[in-house]
Amino acid sequence: MSGSNSYRLRCSLAAHEMDVRGLAAAAFPHGAFVSVSRDRTARVWVPNPSENQVFTEMHCMNGHSNFVSCVCIIAPNETYPRGLIATGGHDNNICVFSLDRPDPLFTLKGHKNTVCTLSSGKFGTMLSGSWDTTAKVWLGEKCLMTLQGHTAAVWAVVILPEQGLMLSGSADKTIKLWKAGRCENTYTGILVQLILLMLSTTKQCLFDAEYRQCGACFDPSHEDYLNYYPIYCLLFPVLDFISTGEDRTLRVWRKGECSQTIRLPAQSVWCCCILPDGDIAVGASDGVIRVFTECQERVASAQDLQAFEDELSKAIIDPKTGDLGDIKIEDLPGREHLDEPGNRDGQTRLIKEGSNVEAYQWSVSDGRWVKIGDVVGGSSQQNSKRVMYEGKEYDFVFSIDVNEGGPGLKLPYNVTDDPWLTAHNFLEKNDLSPMFLDQVANFIIENTKGHTLGPAPGSATDPFTGAGRYIPGSGSDSQGFGADPFTGAGRYIPESGSTGAVPSGRADPFTGGSAYSSSSLPNAKTNVFFPNTDGVMFEQANTTQILGKLRELNSTAPADRKLSDAALDCLEKLLLLVTDVKGQEQPTAEQISVLWRTSHWPEDIVFPVLDILRLAVRHPEVNAQLCGGTEGASLCNHLLGLMSSEGRPANQMLALRILCNCFSGSHGRALLLGHRDTVLSRAGDLCVVSNKNIHVALATLVLNYAGRLYGQLTEIEAKAQCLSVASTALEVVQDKEAIFRLLVALGTTVAGDSTAKDLARSLGVNSQISKYARVSDPAKVGECCRLVLDEL
Numbered sequence: 001m002s003g004s005n006s007y008r009l010r011c012s013l014a015a016h017e018m019d020v021r022g023l024a025a026a027a028f029p030h031g032a033f034v035s036v037s038r039d040r041t042a043r044v045w046v047p048n049p050s051e052n053q054v055f056t057e058m059h060c061m062n063g064h065s066n067f068v069s070c071v072c073i074i075a076p077n078e079t080y081p082r083g084l085i086a087t088g089g090h091d092n093n094i095c096v097f098s099l100d101r102p103d104p105l106f107t108l109k110g111h112k113n114t115v116c117t118l119s120s121g122k123f124g125t126m127l128s129g130s131w132d133t134t135a136k137v138w139l140g141e142k143c144l145m146t147l148q149g150h151t152a153a154v155w156a157v158v159i160l161p162e163q164g165l166m167l168s169g170s171a172d173k174t175i176k177l178w179k180a181g182r183c184e185n186t187y188t189g190i191l192v193q194l195i196l197l198m199l200s201t202t203k204q205c206l207f208d209a210e211y212r213q214c215g216a217c218f219d220p221s222h223e224d225y226l227n228y229y230p231i232y233c234l235l236f237p238v239l240d241f242i243s244t245g246e247d248r249t250l251r252v253w254r255k256g257e258c259s260q261t262i263r264l265p266a267q268s269v270w271c272c273c274i275l276p277d278g279d280i281a282v283g284a285s286d287g288v289i290r291v292f293t294e295c296q297e298r299v300a301s302a303q304d305l306q307a308f309e310d311e312l313s314k315a316i317i318d319p320k321t322g323d324l325g326d327i328k329i330e331d332l333p334g335r336e337h338l339d340e341p342g343n344r345d346g347q348t349r350l351i352k353e354g355s356n357v358e359a360y361q362w363s364v365s366d367g368r369w370v371k372i373g374d375v376v377g378g379s380s381q382q383n384s385k386r387v388m389y390e391g392k393e394y395d396f397v398f399s400i401d402v403n404e405g406g407p408g409l410k411l412p413y414n415v416t417d418d419p420w421l422t423a424h425n426f427l428e429k430n431d432l433s434p435m436f437l438d439q440v441a442n443f444i445i446e447n448t449k450g451h452t453l454g455p456a457p458g459s460a461t462d463p464f465t466g467a468g469r470y471i472p473g474s475g476s477d478s479q480g481f482g483a484d485p486f487t488g489a490g491r492y493i494p495e496s497g498s499t500g501a502v503p504s505g506r507a508d509p510f511t512g513g514s515a516y517s518s519s520s521l522p523n524a525k526t527n528v529f530f531p532n533t534d535g536v537m538f539e540q541a542n543t544t545q546i547l548g549k550l551r552e553l554n555s556t557a558p559a560d561r562k563l564s565d566a567a568l569d570c571l572e573k574l575l576l577l578v579t580d581v582k583g584q585e586q587p588t589a590e591q592i593s594v595l596w597r598t599s600h601w602p603e604d605i606v607f608p609v610l611d612i613l614r615l616a617v618r619h620p621e622v623n624a625q626l627c628g629g630t631e632g633a634s635l636c637n638h639l640l641g642l643m644s645s646e647g648r649p650a651n652q653m654l655a656l657r658i659l660c661n662c663f664s665g666s667h668g669r670a671l672l673l674g675h676r677d678t679v680l681s682r683a684g685d686l687c688v689v690s691n692k693n694i695h696v697a698l699a700t701l702v703l704n705y706a707g708r709l710y711g712q713l714t715e716i717e718a719k720a721q722c723l724s725v726a727s728t729a730l731e732v733v734q735d736k737e738a739i740f741r742l743l744v745a746l747g748t749t750v751a752g753d754s755t756a757k758d759l760a761r762s763l764g765v766n767s768q769i770s771k772y773a774r775v776s777d778p779a780k781v782g783e784c785c786r787l788v789l790d791e792l
Helices: 302-313 335-339 419-429 434-447 543-556 565-578 589-598 607-616 620-627 629-642 649-662 666-674 676-688 692-709 716-730 736-750 754-762 765-774 779-791
Strands: 008-013 020-025 033-037 041-047 055-062 068-074 084-089 094-097 106-108 115-120 125-130 135-139 142-147 154-160 165-170 175-179 182-187 211-213 216-218 231-235 241-245 249-254 257-263 269-274 280-284 289-293 348-353 356-363 368-375 387-389 392-394 396-400 409-413
Touching: 008 302, 020 280, 033 068, 033 280, 041 068, 041 084, 084 115, 084 125, 125 154, 125 165, 135 165, 135 716, 142 716, 241 269, 249 269, 249 280, 302 368, 335 348, 348 368, 387 396, 387 409, 392 409, 396 434, 409 419, 409 434, 419 434, 543 565, 543 607, 565 589, 565 607, 589 607, 589 620, 607 649, 620 629, 620 666, 629 649, 629 666, 629 676, 649 666, 649 676, 649 692, 666 676, 666 692, 676 692, 676 716, 692 716, 692 736, 716 736, 716 754, 716 765, 736 754, 736 765, 736 779, 754 765, 765 779
Parallel strands: 020 068, 020 269, 068 115, 115 154, 231 269
Antiparallel strands: 008 289, 020 033, 033 041, 041 055, 068 084, 084 094, 094 106, 115 125, 125 135, 135 142, 154 165, 165 175, 175 182, 211 216, 231 241, 241 249, 249 257, 269 280, 280 289, 348 356, 356 368, 387 392, 396 409
């Protein structure tokens, strides 16, 4: 787009049987591009070497069971040197293709509604957006994380791999900036017709009533854009850009000014892409792909140019559904109005030719007015022509979009018709669910002003995409945290002085006298921190205080929850047994049963029992009985319940510590690895709690997971979750011990795994943790951070 010439038609490709919804320049062959369509196919187009202007279909791909709405190219790698093609569709799936076969290599499932946008990043990562209000991060065949926070369809996504950032734009009128799976910022004030604009730098572009690019404002030249016409695609190669929209135009922008307007003979211009040679490919609702070029050698023949102009001149423009606004035929000038040159490229003039109205557009490159269609129907007069649709005249022809907010389906209506019957016929004809009957009928009634002739009001609300539409997942839940039960002087605080310990027999860089000290290492680069595969446990306890608090709370417990003396004796014996490292006695089934039942005490008094449970699960017998089989699933669910955002901080912290200590036994490790996704997701939600003990326990849990995953190169999804939770926690955690353990977890996760390292880099871990490299108190934080950075 660096040239100063005007774009002219290169070729028209009758590419698809239905709307062309997405285009992307392909990685291979050179000069090729990919198109996707509502006809459920994706096609690869390559330049024809024998005809400079023409493209030839090289490859057709099938795999979707419904409309295909978006496409992106996954960069070449050693496994796929030609790159991969990813497509998203109305079947809620993402199909990933190679150029070697027509069916998908694999299909990504996980979204619950239409996948309408895709973006690829480095190292094979991909970001998808869906009508289900979420965005998902993928690597290969695995979903690494789900980005939740929007309250309406996610219409646009972009990965910024150099910065470890991601952007999502939604119909909820917001753009969200994400880092490591966490929303860093939300930009508001965006129109429903949002399209996310991105440069190749970190600068994001937001627009409301005007285009806004990094602080510069551009005139919204797409006609009547603010009231009616969404802009479907904008591409920024450098500072100049192109746009397409429902006003049937492709517009070329240079330095903030619209330098050229190309009108197409189609109702909607859905998509565009810039080809390697600088040409522009455009997809439209008529199923045709048109390529425009600045290069004179590639311009279409004079015959093809004339055919394109003839096709454009025959277009029918309806003021009620078109882009020209209200028309009073008697006020229009005649053909002499075309003797005056236009003021700017793309300027539109209407003239009266007998009883007809014709529309013309000024072409700067040709220096003349080009006919762009005949206008039928006056939208401001009752005696004007009615709207012609499928051979019949109607008072109204509404545009109803069931696909991303654009005019996909036409709904014709006469004021003498029954709106309910019309709605029923519309749904039946277009194979839409009867559940929308009320919405469509009410839409007709509202926008015809109760059977009054005239235009649809400016506030017309599409029943599928407007403000009154059904929005899945739009409910919100209030969140809060119970009061901490540990109050008063001399109170019992479970493990208040301990931050956990590793098994004996190994130098412990975390706690105690063997803690790491910079002076103890002759070589500052010696790595004693990671990989840590032994795990870190919370082992210290004051049994006297625990038992004292237990008896005190039992005396005030409700009568139906009060423990008998026998039950109290069982718990006391169990606590003393599991804390006696030299004892040979085994816990009894009765003791373990009492412990399990008592762990379901009311949440305001259960914490001393949870502390006993924390210590007990380290014992092999207790670990086996409580973590194995169906009992294990029950234990996990119980702890997850205690960790809910509405729970008490003390219980949240103790639940995290119990999970950490479950790693001490084989049954506990198997249990937690099997429930890893749920456990880490719930644990990650506790980052927002301002409690350093919770943060230390959370960091320890992530570290223990990382230790079990070390050396398992196929567990990239699990490692990705560890990276995500650790990275998210590091954004809010202030306690140095928690930070240190998170750094050890990061180092353990990426050690010896090149794929995990690539993923950590793509998440921006390097820049995120670099600030800790200068920490000298405690020295282990800075030293461990530098070693992680070296690893990456």
